[in-house]
Amino acid sequence: DTGVSQDPRHKITKRGQNVTFRCDPISEHNRLYWYRQTLGQGPEFLTYFQNEAQLEKSRLLSDRFSAERPKGSFSTLEIQRTEQGDSAMYLCASSLWGPIRTQYFGPGTRLLVL
Protein backbone atom coordinates (compact mmCIF):
# COMPACT_ATOMS: atom_id res chain seq x y z
CA ASP A 1 0.00 0.00 0.00
CA THR A 2 1.62 3.24 -1.16
CA GLY A 3 1.34 6.23 1.13
CA VAL A 4 0.83 9.87 0.24
CA SER A 5 3.63 11.19 -1.96
CA GLN A 6 4.63 14.77 -2.72
CA ASP A 7 6.87 16.27 -5.34
CA PRO A 8 9.25 18.03 -5.17
CA ARG A 9 10.50 17.51 -1.65
CA HIS A 10 12.42 20.78 -1.69
CA LYS A 11 12.04 23.92 -3.76
CA ILE A 12 14.13 27.08 -3.73
CA THR A 13 12.83 29.99 -5.74
CA LYS A 14 13.30 33.70 -6.09
CA ARG A 15 10.70 36.17 -4.96
CA GLY A 16 8.14 36.82 -7.69
CA GLN A 17 8.45 33.43 -9.35
CA ASN A 18 5.62 30.92 -9.62
CA VAL A 19 5.89 27.46 -8.12
CA THR A 20 3.74 24.33 -8.38
CA PHE A 21 3.65 21.37 -6.04
CA ARG A 22 2.11 17.98 -6.64
CA CYS A 23 0.44 15.55 -4.25
CA ASP A 24 -0.54 11.95 -4.95
CA PRO A 25 -2.93 10.61 -2.30
CA ILE A 26 -3.43 7.04 -1.15
CA SER A 27 -5.17 5.47 -4.11
CA GLU A 28 -8.58 4.72 -2.62
CA HIS A 29 -8.84 8.01 -0.70
CA ASN A 30 -11.36 10.44 -2.12
CA ARG A 31 -10.49 13.36 0.18
CA LEU A 32 -7.31 15.37 -0.18
CA TYR A 33 -6.09 18.19 2.06
CA TRP A 34 -3.40 20.85 1.91
CA TYR A 35 -1.77 22.35 5.00
CA ARG A 36 1.06 24.80 5.55
CA GLN A 37 3.55 24.47 8.39
CA THR A 38 5.98 27.19 9.38
CA LEU A 39 8.94 26.67 11.67
CA GLY A 40 7.95 25.94 15.24
CA GLN A 41 4.24 25.78 14.48
CA GLY A 42 1.68 23.11 13.86
CA PRO A 43 0.21 22.66 10.39
CA GLU A 44 -2.48 25.12 9.33
CA PHE A 45 -5.30 24.12 7.04
CA LEU A 46 -5.37 25.61 3.55
CA THR A 47 -7.98 23.73 1.54
CA TYR A 48 -9.50 20.35 0.84
CA PHE A 49 -11.09 18.39 -1.99
CA GLN A 50 -13.62 15.65 -2.14
CA ASN A 51 -12.96 13.94 -5.44
CA GLU A 52 -12.44 16.82 -7.86
CA ALA A 53 -14.55 19.35 -5.96
CA GLN A 54 -12.80 21.93 -3.79
CA LEU A 55 -15.13 22.13 -0.80
CA GLU A 56 -13.39 24.49 1.61
CA LYS A 57 -10.69 27.15 1.47
CA SER A 58 -9.00 28.84 4.40
CA ARG A 59 -8.54 32.59 4.65
CA LEU A 60 -4.82 31.74 4.50
CA LEU A 61 -5.29 30.83 0.86
CA SER A 62 -4.76 34.22 -0.74
CA ASP A 63 -5.52 35.03 -4.36
CA ARG A 64 -1.97 34.05 -5.27
CA PHE A 65 -2.67 30.46 -4.26
CA SER A 66 -4.66 28.02 -6.36
CA ALA A 67 -5.26 24.33 -5.92
CA GLU A 68 -6.71 21.81 -8.32
CA ARG A 69 -7.59 18.17 -8.37
CA PRO A 70 -8.75 17.75 -11.97
CA LYS A 71 -9.57 14.06 -12.11
CA GLY A 72 -10.10 13.39 -8.44
CA SER A 73 -6.72 11.74 -8.10
CA PHE A 74 -3.55 13.84 -7.73
CA SER A 75 -3.66 17.50 -6.76
CA THR A 76 -1.52 20.52 -7.52
CA LEU A 77 -0.95 23.62 -5.42
CA GLU A 78 0.35 26.66 -7.28
CA ILE A 79 1.70 29.81 -5.71
CA GLN A 80 2.00 32.80 -8.03
CA ARG A 81 4.37 35.72 -7.47
CA THR A 82 5.95 34.09 -4.44
CA GLU A 83 6.85 36.19 -1.42
CA GLN A 84 9.36 35.49 1.33
CA GLY A 85 6.47 34.91 3.71
CA ASP A 86 5.44 31.91 1.62
CA SER A 87 8.51 30.02 2.83
CA ALA A 88 7.14 27.02 4.70
CA MET A 89 6.54 23.29 4.53
CA TYR A 90 3.49 22.45 2.43
CA LEU A 91 1.86 19.25 3.57
CA CYS A 92 -0.66 17.13 1.75
CA ALA A 93 -2.91 14.58 3.43
CA SER A 94 -5.62 12.22 2.26
CA SER A 95 -8.48 10.31 3.82
CA LEU A 96 -11.49 8.23 3.05
CA TRP A 97 -14.90 9.80 3.38
CA GLY A 98 -16.67 8.74 6.56
CA PRO A 99 -17.26 9.76 10.17
CA ILE A 100 -13.72 9.15 11.32
CA ARG A 101 -11.81 10.01 8.09
CA THR A 102 -8.35 9.87 9.64
CA GLN A 103 -5.90 11.93 7.62
CA TYR A 104 -2.63 10.41 6.46
CA PHE A 105 0.14 12.84 5.62
CA GLY A 106 2.78 12.99 2.93
CA PRO A 107 6.42 13.99 3.52
CA GLY A 108 5.79 17.59 2.53
CA THR A 109 7.40 20.06 0.14
CA ARG A 110 9.73 22.54 1.79
CA LEU A 111 9.65 25.89 0.00
CA LEU A 112 12.29 28.56 0.44
CA VAL A 113 11.68 31.92 -1.21
CA LEU A 114 14.82 34.05 -1.52
Next chain:
Amino acid sequence: AQTVTQSQPEMSVQEAETVTLSCTYDTSESDYYLFWYKQPPSRQMILVIRQEAYKQQNATENRFSVNFQKAAKSFSLKISDSQLGDAAMYFCAYRTGTASKLTFGTGTRLQVTL
Protein backbone atom coordinates in the same frame (compact mmCIF):
# COMPACT_ATOMS: atom_id res chain seq x y z
CA ALA B 1 -13.22 29.18 17.14
CA GLN B 2 -11.68 25.94 18.23
CA THR B 3 -8.19 26.10 19.68
CA VAL B 4 -5.69 23.48 20.72
CA THR B 5 -3.05 24.27 23.32
CA GLN B 6 0.12 22.35 24.03
CA SER B 7 1.80 24.07 26.96
CA GLN B 8 5.02 22.04 26.93
CA PRO B 9 7.35 23.17 24.11
CA GLU B 10 9.91 20.53 25.07
CA MET B 11 9.98 17.40 27.18
CA SER B 12 12.71 14.91 27.97
CA VAL B 13 12.46 11.30 29.10
CA GLN B 14 14.96 8.57 29.77
CA GLU B 15 14.81 5.42 27.73
CA ALA B 16 12.39 2.86 29.21
CA GLU B 17 10.67 5.50 31.35
CA THR B 18 7.16 6.94 30.99
CA VAL B 19 6.32 10.45 29.85
CA THR B 20 3.04 12.34 29.54
CA LEU B 21 2.45 15.10 27.00
CA SER B 22 -0.34 17.57 27.70
CA CYS B 23 -3.00 18.97 25.41
CA THR B 24 -6.07 21.07 26.10
CA TYR B 25 -8.67 22.22 23.64
CA ASP B 26 -11.51 24.65 23.53
CA THR B 27 -14.77 23.79 21.81
CA SER B 28 -18.52 24.14 22.19
CA GLU B 29 -19.14 21.08 20.03
CA SER B 30 -20.25 17.73 21.44
CA ASP B 31 -19.22 15.63 18.46
CA TYR B 32 -15.51 15.76 17.73
CA TYR B 33 -12.34 13.74 17.34
CA LEU B 34 -8.91 14.15 18.87
CA PHE B 35 -5.61 12.94 17.50
CA TRP B 36 -1.95 12.74 18.39
CA TYR B 37 0.48 12.87 15.49
CA LYS B 38 4.22 12.28 15.61
CA GLN B 39 6.63 14.13 13.31
CA PRO B 40 10.21 12.78 13.47
CA PRO B 41 12.98 15.11 12.30
CA SER B 42 12.86 15.50 8.52
CA ARG B 43 10.26 12.77 8.25
CA GLN B 44 6.57 12.74 7.60
CA MET B 45 3.84 13.09 10.17
CA ILE B 46 2.27 9.83 11.29
CA LEU B 47 -0.81 9.14 13.34
CA VAL B 48 -0.10 7.86 16.84
CA ILE B 49 -3.56 7.54 18.33
CA ARG B 50 -7.14 8.72 17.87
CA GLN B 51 -9.98 9.33 20.34
CA GLU B 52 -13.65 9.77 19.49
CA ALA B 53 -15.32 12.19 21.92
CA TYR B 54 -18.39 9.97 22.28
CA LYS B 55 -16.29 7.11 23.61
CA GLN B 56 -15.72 7.10 27.35
CA GLN B 57 -12.95 4.54 27.18
CA ASN B 58 -9.46 5.96 26.70
CA ALA B 59 -7.76 4.88 23.48
CA THR B 60 -4.68 2.67 23.64
CA GLU B 61 -2.19 1.66 20.96
CA ASN B 62 0.59 -0.54 22.28
CA ARG B 63 2.87 1.71 24.37
CA PHE B 64 0.75 4.80 23.68
CA SER B 65 -2.37 5.67 25.63
CA VAL B 66 -4.43 8.77 26.22
CA ASN B 67 -6.13 10.29 29.24
CA PHE B 68 -9.26 11.89 27.80
CA GLN B 69 -11.03 14.18 30.26
CA LYS B 70 -14.01 15.52 28.33
CA ALA B 71 -15.34 17.87 30.99
CA ALA B 72 -11.91 19.39 31.51
CA LYS B 73 -11.26 19.41 27.73
CA SER B 74 -7.95 17.69 28.27
CA PHE B 75 -6.33 15.05 26.08
CA SER B 76 -2.90 13.93 27.28
CA LEU B 77 -0.66 11.32 25.67
CA LYS B 78 1.23 8.80 27.78
CA ILE B 79 4.19 7.01 26.28
CA SER B 80 5.33 3.99 28.27
CA ASP B 81 8.69 2.25 28.00
CA SER B 82 10.07 5.13 25.94
CA GLN B 83 12.39 4.24 23.08
CA LEU B 84 14.97 6.28 21.17
CA GLY B 85 12.71 6.13 18.14
CA ASP B 86 10.02 8.01 20.03
CA ALA B 87 12.07 11.22 19.77
CA ALA B 88 10.02 13.59 17.62
CA MET B 89 7.64 16.53 17.60
CA TYR B 90 4.24 15.49 18.86
CA PHE B 91 1.18 17.40 17.73
CA CYS B 92 -2.26 17.27 19.28
CA ALA B 93 -5.05 17.86 16.76
CA TYR B 94 -8.81 18.34 16.87
CA ARG B 95 -11.61 18.03 14.36
CA THR B 96 -15.34 18.48 14.79
CA GLY B 97 -17.63 15.71 13.65
CA THR B 98 -18.84 17.67 10.65
CA ALA B 99 -15.68 19.52 9.65
CA SER B 100 -12.85 18.13 7.60
CA LYS B 101 -9.94 20.31 8.63
CA LEU B 102 -7.69 19.47 11.53
CA THR B 103 -6.72 22.15 14.02
CA PHE B 104 -3.27 21.54 15.46
CA GLY B 105 -1.47 22.66 18.56
CA THR B 106 2.03 24.12 18.42
CA GLY B 107 3.67 20.83 19.27
CA THR B 108 5.88 19.33 21.97
CA ARG B 109 9.41 18.29 21.13
CA LEU B 110 10.23 15.04 22.92
CA GLN B 111 13.83 14.07 23.57
CA VAL B 112 14.69 10.53 24.64
CA THR B 113 17.97 10.10 26.49
CA LEU B 114 19.97 7.02 27.34
